[in-house]
Amino acid sequence: MQKRIISTLCSVGLLFVSQSMMATENNEQQLKQEAISIVQKFGGTLKPQLQDAMKGAGPVHAISVCSEAAPAIAQKLSKDTGWSVNRVSLKARNNRTAMPDAWEKRVLEQFDQRQAAGESAEKMAFAEIVDGKYRFMKAQGVEKVCLNCHAAEIKPEVEAALKQHYPQDMARGYSEGQIRGAFSVSKEVF
Numbered sequence: 001m002q003k004r005i006i007s008t009l010c011s012v013g014l015l016f017v018s019q020s021m022m023a024t025e026n027n028e029q030q031l032k033q034e035a036i037s038i039v040q041k042f043g044g045t046l047k048p049q050l051q052d053a054m055k056g057a058g059p060v061h062a063i064s065v066c067s068e069a070a071p072a073i074a075q076k077l078s079k080d081t082g083w084s085v086n087r088v089s090l091k092a093r094n095n096r097t098a099m100p101d102a103w104e105k106r107v108l109e110q111f112d113q114r115q116a117a118g119e120s121a122e123k124m125a126f127a128e129i130v131d132g133k134y135r136f137m138k139a140q141g142v143e144k145v146c147l148n149c150h151a152a153e154i155k156p157e158v159e160a161a162l163k164q165h166y167p168q169d170m171a172r173g174y175s176e177g178q179i180r181g182a183f184s185v186s187k188e189v190f
């Protein structure tokens with residue numbers, strides 16, 4: 001009799017444990033979906049603005065679009081969603097917003113290793129719960145258009161404009177396919 005009670009209690013206990021594990025998994029799945037949709041909004045708003053500016057007035061003008069539009073989009077998305085939204089890089093251009101913290105640095109280093117091992121940036125991402133926060137990063141790969149402002153060799157007028165806006169710019173010397181940086185979003189979960 002006692003055995004049965006104990007075994008029933010155990011099964012009920014197990015049920016609770018597995019239910020709460022499932023709840024955590026569902027929750028993480030949902031957080032991931034949210035994170036992906038924020039990143040898609042960020043990229044989907046910034047890229048057309050960059051492309052229009054490049055086609056219209058050219059890369060020098062596009063630099064000022066980038067320097068105003070990118071932080072503005074990040075701020076608006078943070079405000080609208082309650083997530084912290086940012087872009088980071090191991091070689092930051094904007095040294096006020098894009099310097100990675102220790103966790104982001106590790107993930108960016110792993111992205112570089114994954115890219116060197118042959119993985120494309122297109123779907124490269126990483127998620128983890130750290131210190132009560134759900135954190136998600138999505139790699140941004142270098143495409144042809146990016147080389148106008150992130151390659152080693154760029155037009156002198158582009159170089160001059162970059163120097164003026166970002167005297168401490170480190171975001172140069174990239175080639176196509178490399179990891180330029182990443183979107184980094186996080187939300188408190190506890």
Ligand code: HEC
Pocket residue numbers: 050059060062063064066067068070071087088089091092093094095097098140141142143145146147148149150171180181182
């Ligand atoms: C017209 C020049 C220009 C082009 C083209 C360009 N960028 Fe940038 N990029 C910038 C500027 C300016 C910043 C700094 C924006 C800011 O102040 O937030 C920047 C910042 C970034 C950042 C944020 C991290 C950091 O270093 O500040 C990433 C990531 C990035 N660019 C990726 C790309 C990718 C990927 C492409 C191609 C799809 C691209 N860029 C094309 C000018 C450019």
